[in-house]
Amino acid sequence: MEFKEKFVEKILLLIAFSSITILALIAFFIFGEGIPLIWKIGPKSFLLGERWVPSQGSFGILPMIVGSFWVTFGALLLGIPLGLACAIFLCEWTPPSIGMILRSAIQVLAGIPSVIYGFWGLVVLVPLVRNFLGGPGLSILSGSLVLSIMILPTIISISEDSLKALPPSYKAGSLALGATHWQTIWRVLIPAARSGIVASIILGMGRALGETMAMIMILGNAVKMPSSFLDSARTLTTNIGIEMGYASGEHRQALFATGVILFFIIMILNSLAIILSRRRVS
Amino acid sequence: MKIRQTRYLTQMVAKILIWIAAFFTMAVMALIIFQVLSEGLPVLSPGFFLETPRSMGREGGILSPIIGTIALTVVAIIVATPLGIGTAIFLWEYTREGRISRIIRFGIGCLAGVPSIIFGLFGFVFFVIYLNMGWSILSGGLALAAMILPTVICTTEEALKAIPYSFREVSYSLGGTKWQTVTRAVLPNALPGIFTGIILGICRSIEETAVVILTAGSSLIIPTSLFSPVRTMSVHFYILAREGISMEMAYGTGATLIILVLLVNTIANWLLNRYIRHRA
Amino acid sequence: MFKENKITIKDFSFYYQSIQALRDISLDIRPQEIFVIFGPARSGKTTLLKSLNRLTDLIFGTTHTGTIFLDGLDIYDPKISLTHLRRRVGMVFDLPTPLPLSIFDNVAYGPKLKGTIQKRRLNEIVEKALRSAVLWEEVKDRLHASALRLSGGQQQRLCIARILALEPEVLLLDEPCSGLDPISTASIEETLNQLKKEYTIILIPHNVQQASRVADRAAFFLNGELIEEGPVYKMFTRPRDKRTEDYVTGKFG
Numbered sequence: 153m154e155f156k157e158k159f160v161e162k163i164l165l166l167i168a169f170s171s172i173t174i175l176a177l178i179a180f181f182i183f184g185e186g187i188p189l190i191w192k193i194g195p196k197s198f199l200l201g202e203r204w205v206p207s208q209g210s211f212g213i214l215p216m217i218v219g220s221f222w223v224t225f226g227a228l229l230l231g232i233p234l235g236l237a238c239a240i241f242l243c244e245w246t247p248p249s250i251g252m253i254l255r256s257a258i259q260v261l262a263g264i265p266s267v268i269y270g271f272w273g274l275v276v277l278v279p280l281v282r283n284f285l286g287g288p289g290l291s292i293l294s295g296s297l298v299l300s301i302m303i304l305p306t307i308i309s310i311s312e313d314s315l316k317a318l319p320p321s322y323k324a325g326s327l328a329l330g331a332t333h334w335q336t337i338w339r340v341l342i343p344a345a346r347s348g349i350v351a352s353i354i355l356g357m358g359r360a361l362g363e364t365m366a367m368i369m370i371l372g373n374a375v376k377m378p379s380s381f382l383d384s385a386r387t388l389t390t391n392i393g394i395e396m397g398y399a400s401g402e403h404r405q406a407l408f409a410t411g412v413i414l415f416f417i418i419m420i421l422n423s424l425a426i427i428l429s430r431r432r433v434s
Numbered sequence: 435m436k437i438r439q440t441r442y443l444t445q446m447v448a449k450i451l452i453w454i455a456a457f458f459t460m461a462v463m464a465l466i467i468f469q470v471l472s473e474g475l476p477v478l479s480p481g482f483f484l485e486t487p488r489s490m491g492r493e494g495g496i497l498s499p500i501i502g503t504i505a506l507t508v509v510a511i512i513v514a515t516p517l518g519i520g521t522a523i524f525l526w527e528y529t530r531e532g533r534i535s536r537i538i539r540f541g542i543g544c545l546a547g548v549p550s551i552i553f554g555l556f557g558f559v560f561f562v563i564y565l566n567m568g569w570s571i572l573s574g575g576l577a578l579a580a581m582i583l584p585t586v587i588c589t590t591e592e593a594l595k596a597i598p599y600s601f602r603e604v605s606y607s608l609g610g611t612k613w614q615t616v617t618r619a620v621l622p623n624a625l626p627g628i629f630t631g632i633i634l635g636i637c638r639s640i641e642e643t644a645v646v647i648l649t650a651g652s653s654l655i656i657p658t659s660l661f662s663p664v665r666t667m668s669v670h671f672y673i674l675a676r677e678g679i680s681m682e683m684a685y686g687t688g689a690t691l692i693i694l695v696l697l698v699n700t701i702a703n704w705l706l707n708r709y710i711r712h713r714a
Numbered sequence: 715m716f717k718e719n720k721i722t723i724k725d726f727s728f729y730y731q732s733i734q735a736l737r738d739i740s741l742d743i744r745p746q747e748i749f750v751i752f753g754p755a756r757s758g759k760t761t762l763l764k765s766l767n768r769l770t771d772l773i774f775g776t777t778h779t780g781t782i783f784l785d786g787l788d789i790y791d792p793k794i795s796l797t798h799l800r801r802r803v804g805m806v807f808d809l810p811t812p813l814p815l816s817i818f819d820n821v822a823y824g825p826k827l828k829g830t831i832q833k834r835r836l837n838e839i840v841e842k843a844l845r846s847a848v849l850w851e852e853v854k855d856r857l858h859a860s861a862l863r864l865s866g867g868q869q870q871r872l873c874i875a876r877i878l879a880l881e882p883e884v885l886l887l888d889e890p891c892s893g894l895d896p897i898s899t900a901s902i903e904e905t906l907n908q909l910k911k912e913y914t915i916i917l918i919p920h921n922v923q924q925a926s927r928v929a930d931r932a933a934f935f936l937n938g939e940l941i942e943e944g945p946v947y948k949m950f951t952r953p954r955d956k957r958t959e960d961y962v963t964g965k966f967g
Contacts (some may be wrong), residue, residue: 154795160613161528167520171587172541174580178548178556185559237455245452254456257463259703263695264466265641267672268688272466274675301462334445362549364644369676389551393644396558411555415548422547531774600811607769608824609801609880618827623814 179415186409189402198409204375206395206403213410215377219292219385222378223367224360226296227303231360232353234300235307239349240337242308243315262305270366273298278370287382290372296381298366303356310355314348315341347428354425358418364389388414467692474689477682483690487654491670492680496687498656502571502664505657506650507639509575510582514635517579518586519628525587526594527616546584553581554648562649569663574650581645582635589634593627594620626705633702640694643668667691718785720745720884720914721766726780728761728770735761737938738780748906748915750925750946753935754961759918762935763886766916767803768796784884801828804877808889810869812861817853820861820872824880839879846912847875848905867898871905884914891920903928922962926950934958 190198193211201212238258242251273294282289322344326336342349372384373394386394392407392414399407485495521538529535557577567573597620605619621628643666651663652673665673667687674684721743728736736758743749751759764770766782768789782789789799801824812820821840830836840857844850849871853864861872870890877885887906891899899920906915906928919925925932926946933943934955942955953959960966 157611157613164520164524164528165534167517168524168538169541170517171521171545171583172538174583175541175545175548177560178552178580181559181564182552182555234455234459237452238459241452241456245449246456250456254460257460260467260696260699261459261463263637263641263699265643265668265671265691265695267641267643267668267675268470268691269466271671271675271684271688272469275681276465276469301466304459332441332445334448335441338448358547358549362551364549364551365672369672389549392551392555396555396648408555408559411552415552418547418549419544422544426543600807600809601813603769603772603807604811604813604876605823605827606772607767607800607805607807608827608876609797610827611797614827618823619813 182408182411182415185405186412189405189409190412199413202377204391206399206406209402211402211406211409213388213391213413215375216386216388216391216410217413219371219378220361220387220389222292222381222385223295223299223371223387224357226292226381227299227360228353228357229300230296231300231303231307231356235304235352235356236311236342236349238304238308239311239315240342242312244333244337258305258308261301262309266302266363266366267369269298269302270369273366273370281382285382287380288372288384290370290384291382292371292378292385293381295367295371295385298370299360299363302363302366303359306356306359307352310352311345311349314345314352317348318344351425351428354421354428358421358425361387361414361418361421362389364393368393388417470685470688470692473681474685474687474692477686478689482686486656487670487683490679491654491674491683493683496667496670496683496690498654499665499667499670499687501656502650503640503666503668505571505664506574506578506646506666507636509571509660510578510639511632511635513576513579514583514586515632518583518631518635519590521583521587522590522594523616523621526591527612527620542584542587545580546588548581550581550642550644553577554645556580557645557649568661569649569651569653570661571650571657571664572660574646574664574666577645577649578639578642581642582638585634585638586631589631590624590628593624593631596627597623626708630702630706633698633705637695637698637702640666640698641668641691642666643672647672667694718745719743719783720785721916722783722786723762724781724783726762726765726778726782728758728765728778729776730773731775735938736765736778739940741933741940741943743914743916744931745914746910746912747930748910748917748928750917750919750929750932751935752919752922752925752932753941754966756937757935758938759935760888763805763888763916763918766884766886767800767805769800769805771796797827801880802882803884803886804880804882805886806870806873806877806888806890808892810866810873810893812864812869812872815861816858817861817864817872818857821875821879824876828880840875843875843879846878846909847871848901848908849875865898867894867901870894870898870902874902874905874909878909882913884916885909887915887917889918889920891924899924922950922964934961936961 198211198213200214201210202214203210203212204215242254246254277294277297278289281291281294318341322340323336326340367387368390371386371390373386373390374384375386378385388410391410396407482495483500484497486497488494525535525538557573561567561573561576562569601619602615605615646666646669652665652669653663654665657664668691671684671687671691674680674687719742723739723741726736726739727734739762751762753759761770770776784803813823818840821843822836825836825839841850844853849868852868861869864872891902909915917928929946931944932946932949934941934949936957942949942953942958949958950962953962
């Protein structure tokens with residue numbers, strides 16, 4: 153019996169290490185393919201190079217980095233106020249029936265495949281942008297708009313949780329001092345839930361940066377430095393997604409290298425989010 | 435009094451804006467789903483589900499993508515479930531605190547944050563190339579399993595946490611060993627929660643596209659073995675839409691996807707509600 | 715009549731991390747008696763009880779000094795099998811804790827853990843245990859109904875039956891009647907009186923009156939210390955220590 157128990161524990165330990173193993177494998181193989189190329193060209197010319205012409209051996213990903221950040225920034229610009237507003241709504245001002253509908257809506261939104269969002273953006277938003285604002289329609293603006301909807305569930309649910317976790321005395325105390333409901337929310341509750349809300353934004357940012365399929369369908373994929381919101385562009389993710397199908401040799405390695413950069417950026421963001429949420433708990 | 439008026443004015447403005455925001459969100463969701471369903475539902479027919487795609491998907495149905503989706507999801511679940519449940523049991527019943535637990539949790543947290551395209555790259559270089567499995571159901575299923583593993587672990591652990599300590603105490607006091615206690619007193623009662631996690635994993639597998647394209651290929655032929663390349667519905671949808679092959683077929687596939695996701699979501703919620711009511 | 719002590723506790727101290735819960739307890743428990751450990755809350759009574767079958771091992775960061783002997787064997791000896799110990803020394807908790815199974819499966823849980831799987835044997839064990847716990851007549855027609863449907867008193871007797879199914883030698887009961895109505899309490903106390911013919915029973919009573927009703931011998935605990943022990947009538951009529959007298963007469967508690 154004793155032996156069996158020890159045996160079971162050892163097996164479970166091994167199983168539990170599967171996550172770490174997978175993570176290590178991912179890092180090992182992706183870095184293994186990508187780092188040699190970055191080393192060969194030189195990190196500076198890889199990260200800051202503006203020309204991406206694989207057939208000529210030019211592998212500069214600055215346009216993609218800029219594209220990624222523009223699209224994400226735009227998504228956050230719209231997503232944060234909208235998401236916060238919905239979180240406040242769910243927490244403070246909703247009659248229970250509407251609240252339930254909104255919550256189910258958010259859950260469904262979270263479950264819709266990203267390709268469907270991309271598709272909708274392609275057939276509805278892109279023509280709209282093209283007709284009303286000019287440009288090819290396949291643009292950073294369209295991408296940001298769709299992306300903001302996609303990150304809404306993340307921002308809303310985590311912000312709502314942070315607001316709900318606040319001690320009720322905060323609200324009661326503020327109202328007792330004569331503040332209006334809105335003043336209480338704006339000046340007391342939101343600052344108090346600050347770290348949770350920021351964590352939700354960072355996670356939303358991570359989600360936005362990692363989105364691939366919808367962005368391929370909407371962004372237009374022009375490989376040049378974007379200069380306005382109406383320009384087509386590429387992100388780090390779409391760069392990989394579009395060309396991986398036919399890349400080989402150095403070209404393929406360059407795509408893995410793009411993946412390395414993406415990996416780093418998102419790991420940093422996620423660590424930030426974890427640190428912040430730990431501060432919230434303590 | 436002027437200050438008071440401004441305060442209440444601000445509140446009213448804020449309230450209106452927030453209500454608008456909330457309804458905007460609901461409207462957008464309705465719009466998206468309505469758009470795809472209204473164009474897509476007319477396309478659906480028994481033939482649509484039972485025929486394979488012909489001429490690159492312009493005609494016929496979506497049988498092979500359906501089979502592909504099912505095959506990949508099944509492989510992913512078969513691999514991820516024991517690994518996920520085992521990890522959760524180890525973390526909650528065997529260690530709790532301690533350095534090992536922290537390392538493992540860190541790994542799970544990181545894994546959860548990796549974007550899908552990276553899983554695609556990893557699946558490609560590791561399963562397709564290095565392990566020489568080629569573009570296949572096996573490669574795709576294993577890559578998907580890696581992706582949904584954190585989800586299964588977290589929901590299982592929550593389910594284990596919800597079991598009251600007294601169950602375990604009773605089992606130990608009756609002479610149970612740790613493993614007996616886990617398998618007889620804890621797990622049977624945690625099953626509904628665990629099942630919810632599995633369903634969440636199924637949802638993610640169905641909708642995942644980037645990983646699948648890079649690991650399972652995009653063949654339209656009905657697969658014959660675990661090593662056959664295969665296409666899933668979301669991949670099919672993506673290719674149809676992006677290559678402009680057939681808007682009609684795309685809408686049909688999209689509608690199928692949405693209905694499937696809504697269905698699975700509803701089942702999961704219904705299960706969760708039964709579970710909560712059963713506990714209370 | 716000289717009887718070997720069933721349990722001997724010698725200079726036993728117990729610590730939750732750095733907090734000392736029990737101080738140098740030395741106590742003898744004789745076989746086939748009802749021994750009561752009473753005192754105000756937070757006196758270490760439950761801690762002592764849970765130490766007797768090493769349920770305290772489940773809690774993180776606990777340490778102890780001193781020894782506890784069961785039939786002359788040190789229960790903290792590393793060679794001792796925990797599962798074996800817990801089957802010899804069974805415990806009933808203060809809140810009835812039926813597992814979400816049928817009545818039959820609850821009682822059969824322990825024997826199944828031990829490896830008994832023959833249906834006929836299990837039926838015999840379950841019936842015998844339920845009879846000893848004075849529950850058989852009330853449930854014999856619905857053995858496969860959920861145990862959660864029983865009343866509080868019945869559930870508690872079910873918990874007793876669960877332990878009896880393992881044929882232990884010692885029964886530990888931690889305020890088994892808290893939360894039960896007077897009729898259920900009376901039935902449990904009556905059951906205990908029957909059980910003491912075969913088992914050694916250590917009981918933490920719900921109140922002082924219960925102690926005086928059921929016990930043969932008793933020990934008074936205060937703040938982790940053993941203040942006084944002896945035959946129950948003596949404890950309640952002519953206590954040696956003033957603190958015992960104060961507690962027993964209700965001056966504090």
